[in-house]
Each structure stands twice: as C-alpha cells, then as structure tokens.
Amino acid sequence: MMGVTRLRAVIVLAICFVGVVMAIPSLLPAEKMAGWPSWLWHKQVSLGLDLQGGSHMLLEIDVAHVQRERLNNLLDGIRTSMRSQRIAVTNLQLNAEATGVSFRVRDTSDIEKARQAVRELERTGQLATQPDNTIVVTFDPRELAEQRRRVLSQSLEIVRRRIDALGTKEPAIQAQGQDRILVQVPGLKDPKALEEVLGKTAKMTFHLLDPNTDPAAGRPPEGTMILPADKEVERDGRARQYAVQRRIAVSGDRLTDAQPSTNSQTGEWVVSFKFDGQGARQFGNVTRENVGRPFAVVLDGKVITAPVIREPILGGSGQISGQFTAQSANNLAVLLRAGALPAPIKIIEQRTVGPDLGSDSIEAGTRACIIGYLLIFTLMIAGYGLFGIIANVALLLNMAFTLAIMASIGATLTLPGIAGMVLGLAMAVDANVLTYERMREESAAGRSPLPAIDTAFNRAFTTILDSNLTTLIAALLLYMFGSGPVRGFAVTLSIGIACSMFTAVTVTRLFIVGYLVWRRPKLLPV
Amino acid sequence: MFKGIRLLRAVPKLDYFRFHRLCFALSIALCLASVVSLATKGLNFGVDFAGGILIEARQTTGPIDIAALRSTLSALNLGDVALQEFGTPNDLLIRVERQGSDESERVALDRIRDVLGPGFEYRRIEVVGPKVGDELVIDGILAVTLSLLGIMGYMALRFGWRAGLSGVIAILHDCLTTVGLFSILGLQFDLNVLAAVVTIAGFSINDTVVIDDRIRENMRKFKRMDFRDLINRSVNETMARTVMTNGLVLLAVLALLWFGGPVLFGFSFALLWGVIVGTYSTIYVAAPLEWYLAKRGRALEKEQEAEAAAGKP
Numbered sequence: 079m080m081g082v083t084r085l086r087a088v089i090v091l092a093i094c095f096v097g098v099v100m101a102i103p104s105l106l107p108a109e110k111m112a113g114w115p116s117w118l119w120h121k122q123v124s125l126g127l128d129l130q131g132g133s134h135m136l137l138e139i140d141v142a143h144v145q146r147e148r149l150n151n152l153l154d155g156i157r158t159s160m161r162s163q164r165i166a167v168t169n170l171q172l173n174a175e176a177t178g179v180s181f182r183v184r185d186t187s188d189i190e191k192a193r194q195a196v197r198e199l200e201r202t203g204q205l206a207t208q209p210d211n212t213i214v215v216t217f218d219p220r221e222l223a224e225q226r227r228r229v230l231s232q233s234l235e236i237v238r239r240r241i242d243a244l245g246t247k248e249p250a251i252q253a254q255g256q257d258r259i260l261v262q263v264p265g266l267k268d269p270k271a272l273e274e275v276l277g278k279t280a281k282m283t284f285h286l287l288d289p290n291t292d293p294a295a296g297r298p299p300e301g302t303m304i305l306p307a308d309k310e311v312e313r314d315g316r317a318r319q320y321a322v323q324r325r326i327a328v329s330g331d332r333l334t335d336a337q338p339s340t341n342s343q344t345g346e347w348v349v350s351f352k353f354d355g356q357g358a359r360q361f362g363n364v365t366r367e368n369v370g371r372p373f374a375v376v377l378d379g380k381v382i383t384a385p386v387i388r389e390p391i392l393g394g395s396g397q398i399s400g401q402f403t404a405q406s407a408n409n410l411a412v413l414l415r416a417g418a419l420p421a422p423i424k425i426i427e428q429r430t431v432g433p434d435l436g437s438d439s440i441e442a443g444t445r446a447c448i449i450g451y452l453l454i455f456t457l458m459i460a461g462y463g464l465f466g467i468i469a470n471v472a473l474l475l476n477m478a479f480t481l482a483i484m485a486s487i488g489a490t491l492t493l494p495g496i497a498g499m500v501l502g503l504a505m506a507v508d509a510n511v512l513t514y515e516r517m518r519e520e521s522a523a524g525r526s527p528l529p530a531i532d533t534a535f536n537r538a539f540t541t542i543l544d545s546n547l548t549t550l551i552a553a554l555l556l557y558m559f560g561s562g563p564v565r566g567f568a569v570t571l572s573i574g575i576a577c578s579m580f581t582a583v584t585v586t587r588l589f590i591v592g593y594l595v596w597r598r599p600k601l602l603p604v
Numbered sequence: 605m606f607k608g609i610r611l612l613r614a615v616p617k618l619d620y621f622r623f624h625r626l627c628f629a630l631s632i633a634l635c636l637a638s639v640v641s642l643a644t645k646g647l648n649f650g651v652d653f654a655g656g657i658l659i660e661a662r663q664t665t666g667p668i669d670i671a672a673l674r675s676t677l678s679a680l681n682l683g684d685v686a687l688q689e690f691g692t693p694n695d696l697l698i699r700v701e702r703q704g705s706d707e708s709e710r711v712a713l714d715r716i717r718d719v720l721g722p723g724f725e726y727r728r729i730e731v732v733g734p735k736v737g738d739e740l741v742i743d744g745i746l747a748v749t750l751s752l753l754g755i756m757g758y759m760a761l762r763f764g765w766r767a768g769l770s771g772v773i774a775i776l777h778d779c780l781t782t783v784g785l786f787s788i789l790g791l792q793f794d795l796n797v798l799a800a801v802v803t804i805a806g807f808s809i810n811d812t813v814v815i816d817d818r819i820r821e822n823m824r825k826f827k828r829m830d831f832r833d834l835i836n837r838s839v840n841e842t843m844a845r846t847v848m849t850n851g852l853v854l855l856a857v858l859a860l861l862w863f864g865g866p867v868l869f870g871f872s873f874a875l876l877w878g879v880i881v882g883t884y885s886t887i888y889v890a891a892p893l894e895w896y897l898a899k900r901g902r903a904l905e906k907e908q909e910a911e912a913a914a915g916k917p
Contacts, residue, residue, distance in 0.1 A: 136736065138706075268726060270717070277710060424706045426733035435660065435727035435867075442865030446872075449863055450856035457852055463608040494799035497871060500856065501803045505810060508849045512814065515845040518610075537821070545813040548758050549806050552751035556802060560747035561740060563795045567802060603607055 090588050093580075094475055100482035121485040126492030126566065127429070129443075131436030132264035133272055136427035139233050141226040141257045143421035145176070145217075152179050152215065155199040165192050169212070178203070178216035186211055226256065229420045234259055237423075239416040240275045258426075269430045271409060277425045279378050280413035282330030284361070285322045287372045287384060293319035301325065308380040309401045320381045322374050327364045332357025336414035338407035339397075347402040349410050351395060358394025366390035375400070377410075443496055450500075454507060462514050465604045468589045469510035472581040476506045479577040480570065489573075492566040498553075502574020505549065509582035513538040517604050527602045528594065535587055542583065546575050611851075612844045620839055620887055621832055621895070627888040631777055638784020647787050650794030651730050653744075655702035655737035657713055660690060660728035661720060667693035676719050682712050691866055695727070706733040744798050748805070752776070755809055763816045766897040771812045774890035778808045778882050782874055796871040804878030807853070811846070811886040818842050819894075831898050835891050850883045 103111055104123040114120050127134050149172055156179065160167050165188045170181040183192050193205055196215055203215040234253055241249045241261065250262040263272060288302040298304055301324050306317035335352040353361055364373070365387050374384040375398050382400040402410070431439075454473070458466035480499060484491060516534035525533065550572060557568035651658040670687055677685050677698070684701040698716065703709045709731050732740075752772055760768030779801050786793050818838040826834065857879055861872035 138735075269729060273710070273713075425710065425731070426706050427736040428729065428731040430726070430729040432725065432727040438865065439867050442863065443868065446860045446863040446865075446868070450859040453855045453859060454852050457855070459608075461608045461611070461848060466608060493867070493871075494796060497796075497799045497803055500860070501806050504807065504849070504853045504856070507852055508810060508814075508845075511845050511848045511852075515842075515848070518844070519615075519841065541814055541817040544762060544817055545810045548755050548809050548813055551754040551758050552802075552806060552809070555751035555754045556747050558747075559743065559750050561743040563799060564744065564747055564802065567799045571806070 087588055087592070090584055094585060097475065097479045097482050100486065101478035104481040104485050121488075123481055123485045124488070124490050125436075125440070126490045126495065127262060127264060127436075128431050128493050129436050129440050129491065130264055131266075131431045131433030132262065133266045133269040134427075134429040135261045135263075135269075135272065135276055135425055136254070137237065137259040137261065137276060137423050138426045139230060139257050139259065139419070140422045141229045142176070144225060144229050145222055149176065149179055152200050152203075156181060156196060159195045159199065160192065163191060163195060165195075167192070173214070173216070177219065177222065178214060180212055180214040182210065182212045184211070189213070230257065230259075232420050233423065236416050236419050237261065237276065240412055241272070243412040243416060244271060244275060246272075265433055266430065269428070271405065273425065273428070274406070274409045275412055275416075277423065278413055279419045279422050280330075280416070281418040282333070282375065282377045282414060283326045284328040284330075284364070285325070285374045285376055286327055286364070286368060287374055288321040288323050289371065291321035293321045305374070305376060305379060305381050307384075308377065308382045310381075318381075320374055320384055322376065322381065327373065328353070328357055328360045330414065330418060332360070333414055336411040338402075338404065338411045341397065341399060344399075346399060347404055347407040348397040348399045349402065349407050349414070350397050351414065353394040355394075358392075361394060361396075362390060362392040366392075439493065443493070447496070447500075454503075458507070458510070462604055464593070465514055465590065468586055468593075469507070469514070469582075471589070472510065472586045473503065473506055475585060476503070476574065476577050476581040479581065480574050483573050483577070484570070489569050490566065491570070492563060494563040495566040495570040498567040498570035499574055501549075502571050502578065505546065505575060506578035506582050508545070509538070509542045509578055510586060512541055513582075513586065514604055517602060521602045521604075527599055530602055531590060531594070535583070539583060542579070546579060550575055610844070611847050616840045616843050618840060618843075619836055621836065621892060624888065624892040627884075628892070631885070631889055634781045634784070635777060638780050638787065641784055641787040645787055645790070647783065647793045648790050650792045650797075651699065651732050651737075652795045653737050653741050653793070655709075655732045655734045657698070657700040657703075657709060657716070658728065658730040659698040659713075659716065659726065660695065661698070661724040661726050662695050663724055664694075665723050668696050670696065673719075677716065680712075680715050680719065682715075696724075702732075702734055702737065704734075706735075709733060740795070744795075748779075748798075748802060751802070752805065755805075759809075759813070759816070763820060766894050766901070767816050767819075770890045770893035770897065771809060771816070773893060774812055774885040775805050775808050777885050777889055778804050778878060781881055782877055785877055786870075786874070791873065792870060794870065796868070797874050800871045800874035800878065803875060804882055807878060808882035808885060811850070811882060812890045814845065815839055815842055815886060815891060832895055835895055839887055839891060846883065846887075850879060854879050 100119050100121075103114065103120050106122075108122070111120060111122065153170065153172065156167075157170060160181075166184040167181045168184060171179070173180055183189050189207060189211060192213060193207070196203070196205060196213065200215060202221065203217055206214045206216070208214065230253055234251065237259055238251050241251065241263065246263045246266060248264060250260075252260050254260045261272075261276065263269075266272060288298070291298050291302050293304050298321060302321055303324055305320050305322050307320065308317075310318040312318050332353050333351050334354045334357075337350050339348055339350050340346065341348050369387050369389060372384050372386045375382045383398055385399075398410075451473075455470045458469050460466070462469065477499075480502065483489075513534055516538045517530055520530035520533050521527070553568040553572045553575070557565050557572070560568060668689075670689065673696070674685075674687050677687065682700050682703070686697075686699040688697050689695065690697040700712060700716070703712050713729070713731055752775060755775070756768045756772040758768075759771050782801055782804055783793070785791075786797065791797075815838055818841055819835060822829070822834050822838050822841075826837075829837070854876075857872060857875045860868060861876055864872050
C-alpha cells in the first residue's frame with residue numbers, strides 16, 4: 079500500500095537496526111568498550127581536541143632555507159675560488175628570485191677558466207654566458223621544487239621522531255600544503271614540553287672561540303661570528319655575547335646518542351652525548367690540538383655553554399652542561415637524538431584545551447542537547463499525538479545514523495560539529511512538521527485518511543528535497559573552501575541532512591502506513 | 605485518540621503586506637546600523653581571527669587576586685592585556701593582543717607562564733600567529749560567500765531568479781544584522797560564532813524555500829490570482845508549520861543558551877538572534893521583495909507591450 083511493500087518494509091527496518099547497532103559504541107564511554115566482543119562493531123566517533131582535550135599545533139617550515147643556504151655557499155665558493163685563481167670578477171650576486179647566482183668576468187680570456195671553476199663547485203646548475211661576460215648559474219625549478227618537497231618530508235619524519243620520544247599517546251602528524259605540518263596530540267595536561275621540542279630546529283655544532291676578537295667591538299673579522307648565550311646574562315640583563323669561529327669543528331650530525339644525566343661531582347643536570355667513529359676522531363683531534371682554549375657548543379645560533387678544554391677527549395663521548403633543569407636536559411636529549419631539522423621551523427598556531435575543560439564542554443553541551451531534545455520530544459507529542467511519537471523515533475534514528483556514519487568514515491566531532499548536528503536536527507524536525515501540517519490541510523480539504531496521507535507525503539517531499547538540497551549545496555561549498563572548524567560543521571550538517579531524508583521520510587512513512595493498516599482509522603489521528 | 609493540540613485552529617488570513625514599508629524601513633535601519641557599527645567600531649575579534657594569545661587558567665590554591673596579577677602582567681609590556689574572571693573566582697581568562705611575529709608570541713607566552721608560576725593549571729591555551737589569523741578571516745569570508753552564491757544558484761534554478769535574489773538578500777540581511785549585533789554589543793566574534801552565522805544562513809534558507817515552494821504550488825493552482833494575494837495565501841497556509849518548527853528550534857536554542865556553559869555562549873546567543881530575525885526576514889523581507897521584483901518586471905513587460913502596440917498602426 080502507498081508504495082510500501084513487505085519487502086521494502088523489511089529492508090527499511092533492517093537498515094534501521096544496523097544503524098542503531100553501529101551507533102551504540104559511540105554512545106558508550108571508552109572504558110566500557112574495552113570489554114566489547116571483538117566480532118561486534120566497535121568503531122566510535124572520535125572527539126575533536128576541543129572536546130577531549132589536547133594540543134593542536136601548526137608548524138611552518140622555511141622550506142626555501144636549504145635552497146638559500148646552497149646558493150650562499152655557492153656564492154662564497156665562487157668568491158674564494160676566483161680569488162685563489164686570480165680571476166677578476168665584479169657584480170657577484172644572487173639573482174632577484176633567489177634561484178641562481180650571477181657574476182661578471184672582467185677579462186674575456188678568463189671566461190673558460192671561470193666556468194670550469196663553477197662546474198667544480200656545483201655540478202647540477204645550468205651555466206649560461208651572456209655577451210657582456212656575465213656568467214649566470216641557475217637551477218632547474220623542478221629540481222628546486224623536488225628539494226623543497228624533500229625538506230618537508232624529512233621535517234615530517236623528524237617531528238614524528240621527536241613526538242614519539244615524548245611518549246604521548248596517538249599523536250596525529252600530517253603535512254599541510256607545501257610548508258606546514260599539523261600536529262595533534264590528544265589529552266596533554268601541559269603543552270610546554272611539546273612546544274619546546276617542536277619549535278626548535280636543533281642544529282647543534284661545536285666551534286672554537288676566537289680569542290683575538292672582543293665580542294663588543296663592532297664588526298668581527300671574516301671567519302668569526304658574534305653569537306648570544308642561551309642562558310648566561312651580563313650584569314645589565316642582556317645575553318652574554320661570544321666571538322665564535324665560523325668554521326664548524328664538529329657537527330651535531332655526527333651524534334649517535336644523547337641522554338640526560340646528572341654530573342657526579344656538582345649534581346647539576348647535563349646532557350651526555352656520544353659521537354660516531356668519524357665524529358669521535360674529529361672531536362679527538364680538535365680537543366688534542368686546543369687544550370687550554372675554550373670551545374663553544376652552539377644550538378640554533380645560541381651558545382649553550384663555552385667550557386675550556388682541559389684535556390683531549392678521545393673516547394668520542396662527553397657532557398654538555400648549561401644550567402639545565404631535569405625537564406630541559408631531557409628535551410635537549412630528545413632533540414639531539416631525533417636529529418636536526420633540515421630547515422628552521424616555527425609554531426604559527428597553537429590551541430590547547432586541558433582535559434577537564436574538554437570534559438566540561440562535553441558535559442555542558444550534552445546537557446544542553448538532552449534538554450533541547452526533551453523539549454522537542456514533548457512538544458512534538460503535544461502537537462501531533464501518536465504521529466509525534468513516530469516523529470520522535472525518526473529523530474532518534476536520525477541521530478543514531480549520523481553517529482554511525484561519522485564513526486565509520488572516521489570523521490571527528492568538534493564543538494562546531496555539534497552546531498551542525500543541531501541544524502541537521504532542526505531540519506529533520508521540520509521535515510516531519512511539514513508533512514504533518516500538510517496532512518491536516520488535506521484532511522481539512524475533505525480527503526479521507528489514506529489519500530490525505532499519500533498527498534501530504536508527496537507534496538511535502540518536494541519541499542523537503544528543495545530545502546535539503548539548498549542546504550546541502552551550501553554545506554558542500556563550506557566544506558570545500560572553509561578551514562578546520564567550519565569544515566567540521568559542514569560534515570555533520572551534510573550527514574544529518576542526508577540521514578533525515580531517510581528517517582523523516584521513508585521511516586516515518588513506513589510507520590504511519592503500518593499504523594493505518596493495523597488500525598484502519600476513519601479519521602486521521604493528527 | 606489524542607490528536608495533538610493545534611496552535612492555530614484555522615488557517616490565518618493575515619495580510620503581510622500591510623506593514624511592508626515599515627518593515628523595509630526597519631530592516632534597512634538595522635542593516636545600516638550594523639554597517640555603521642562595523643565600519644566605526646569594528647568587531648571584537650577573538651584570538652582566532654585577530655591573532656594573539658588566550659589563556660584560561662585555574663588557580664588550584666583558591667581565588668585569584670586579579671588586580672595584583674594585572675599590574676604584574678602589564679609590567680611585561682606585551683601591549684594590550686585583558687584579564688577577566690571566567691565563571692568562578694578561581695578561573696581567569698587572559699587575552700594578549702597580537703604580537704609582531706610568531707616568535708615574539710612564543711616569548712610572550714613563556715613570560716606569562718613564568719609570572720603565573722606553578723599555582724595554576726591551564727585549561728586552555730591558544731596562540732594564533734598573525735599570518736594564520738589573517739588566513740582564517742579570508743577562508744571564512746570566501747567559504748560563506750561561495751556557499752551563498754551556491755544557494756542563490758539553486759534557488760534561481762528552481763524558483764526563478766527573483767526568488768533566488770530575494771532569498772539571498774534575506775539571508776544577507778540575517779547574517780549582516782547578526783554580525784552587526786555582535787559589533788554593537790562588543791561581543792567577542794570567534795570561529796564558533798562564525799559557525800553560528802552559517803547555521804543561521806542555513807536556517808533562514810530552509811524557511812524561505814518552504815514558502816517559495818508553496819508559492820510555486822499555488823501559482824499552478826490559482827493561475828489568475830494576484831501575486832500579492834498569492835504570497836499572502838502561501839504564507840498563511842504554511843503559518844502552522846512556521847510556528848511549530850521555529851518555535852521548537854527557538855526552544856532548543858534557549859536550552860543551549862541556558863545550559864551550554866560559557867564556552868557556547870557566543871554561539872547560542874548568535875543563534876537566538878538568528879532564529880528570530882530569520883523567521884522575520886522570510887516573511888517580511890524575502891516575500892515582499894519578490895513581489896516588488898515581480899511587479900517591476902510586469903510593469904516593464906506592459907511597457908514593452910504598449911510600445912510594440914504603438915509601433916504597429
């Protein structure tokens with residue numbers, strides 16, 4: 079009757095049953111799910127960090143840094159090489175887009191020699207000589223793009239290693255766009271440790287100090303740089319300055335291990351490190367040749383410590399002391415073990431919600447939603463009697479379906495997502511109200527129950543379809559062009575609307591027709 | 605058998621055009637007030653959009669001496685720092701304005717942590733760099749604009765361009781006055797409120813589509829009826845549904861406002877305004893506007909016919 083066959087009824091009821099079964103895990107707390115039999119459906123809707131608490135950090139990597147560094151090295155290389163071969167050059171510079179280097183050779187007879195020298199320095203660059211004796215070295219843009227991608231994927235790997243070393247549960251780490259990494263760590267009480275390990279490049283190098291240069295005296299000579307201390311301050315409160323040789327004595331890349339420990343004599347926190355074979359040899363040589371001189375441990379352009387070498391260190395292991403606390407010694411060790419990032423990194427967005435605020439929000443949100451639901455349920459029954467109860471069942475099914483679908487596609491429920499559910503709910507109620515009001519109209523126009531219901535469903539359906547499609551189009555566009563929270567809203571709204579087409583139309587119709595067949599009323603009970 | 609209480613015993617016979625000039629004037633005044641406030645006062649952007657630092661902290665040892673803390677924090681020279689009690693005397697909300705760069709925001713956060721010391725637990729920390737804030741604003745505007753265009757396209761396709769245009773103007777009216785209200789009252793505008801504005805747009809379209817659908821249906825039924833009477837009839841016929849649905853949504857929103865806690869306040873407040881203004885705009889903005897557009901259209905057609913007739917001797 080009215081397009082409802084026995085087969086159809088069975089299928090619809092079966093779908094409802096599956097939907098409810100799939101939604102049950104999402105309504106239960108996680109602890110209860112632990113004892114859930116493994117053959118049963120057990121996927122839960124995952125809660126966003128704003129609801130369950132946790133840290134969301136967006137990192138930006140300076141992916142062009144490696145490129146710039148390579149060009150600057152080339153520039154320095156050309157300068158030294160030309161000087162040693164006595165080739166006079168002018169206008170040695172980076173080009174405007176920073177994709178190449180150009181310089182002008184004064185003497186035409188030197189051009190071949192200059193080209194040869196550049197070839198030796200840089201094998202992959204493309205060389206071009208212009209009529210005015212300008213030599214231009216450029217790099218293939220595709221190769222540069224490939225290099226930037228490599229920087230991003232290496233950074234991703236290192237960030238992952240750092241976070242794993244902190245031992246947090248279920249972190250989500252993913253690349254975003256061409257130069258960003260999104261890190262989401264659920265359930266973190268204080269994000270300070272996370273901030274400390276994420277925001278640092280952790281490029282560590284060992285340098286000798288330059289004893290002949292006064293750090294306060296203007297421009298340092300070539301080959302020397304002035305670096306600030308990490309923690310040490312002068313009497314006026316400013317960071318202490320050091321004159322450090324540019325040449326890297328030993329690079330941090332050669333470290334194989336780093337651990338926090340305490341110095342057995344002073345009891346202060348230190349970081350013990352170990353070099354690989356080559357690093358140990360280099361470190362041994364440097365310390366043997368420079369006993370009595372100070373050397374600096376430099377991390378990301380800051381001098382952590384600058385002790386005097388008392389004796390040659392030949393075993394390849396040592397300790398760094400630098401006014402550490404237990405926490406900061408551990409963080410530095412984590413950073414050193416994970417290795418340096420290929421390019422500088424910074425945190426450009428951070429959102430941390432403490433676990434108890436998250437649960438407060440859920441509690442308040444859930445309470446508000448339950449009260450809202452109860453109000454709607456009561457009024458639907460008050461307004462439409464038995465059919466109101468049917469509409470309420472459809473609403474509950476709608477919620478179950480929405481949760482089931484979100485759990486199975488792995489969507490995350492956030493605060494704005496709850497807003498989307500609320501709008502979806504309102505539209506589902508509206509679909510029922512539209513149909514019932516239409517029944518009353520048709521019935522008032524003198525139709526008997528069956529035709530009245532049939533017409534009402536058909537007429538109301540066009541309206542429901544129109545309003546749902548309009549909203550669905552808006553939601554899809556919001557999803558495509560919006561960012562984080564707006565997308566969460568769009569997802570739950572779209573799912574809610576799609577489900578309401580089934581629950582508020584198909585399921586309601588089935589129940590109402592079932593009632594008519596069963597009771598055969600003379601008058602419409604609405 | 606209990607049949608339910610009917611809120612409306614019979615189909616009302618109201619004329620919604622009686623006050624349409626007054627309503628147009630009211631709507632224009634509301635929109636103008638919103639635009640003026642947005643232009644002069646601007647929006648009180650939350651950290652999401654403005655960039656900066658937001659900290660919600662709870663002192664574990666007891667009530668917070670906000671005045672003392674305010675003077676210590678202002679000594680840090682971080683620019684505009686706002687402190688307020690949040691919910692209970694043990695809870696504190698600190699807002700620091702956008703700093704020059706991502707690095708200086710890190711430094712500022714660490715210094716505030718040092719000042720607060722170990723007696724606090726952090727319930728929420730948000731640090732948004734200048735770049736991200738700007739991106740979120742642009743993304744938000746782009747997404748909302750495109751979805752409005754999408755709605756207009758669909759409605760124009762289904763009900764003709766006049767209905768599409770009036771529908772979108774009504775939605776714009778609702779969104780603009782909501783944003784304007786937030787500007788006038790100086791309430792904080794953050795990503796949650798943006799989600800509410802989008803929800804309002806969705807709610808308002810739904811309402812408009814329901815009435816437009818009825819207009820379309822009645823146009824087929826009563827081919828000769830005056831367009832104004834037709835609109836009145838359609839609005840009256842759907843009034844029972846409007847009262848029921850919008851009443852239910854209003855109650856749900858009130859529940860959200862009352863029980864949703866301080867985090868959801870901005871969101872629920874925007875929704876409350878939106879439900880009221882959305883219902884109003886469907887009946888008093890979209891419907892009369894469509895009638896106006898149709899009237900102008902018909903007048904034009906008549907003119908053209910008259911000209912064509914005059915051309916032929």
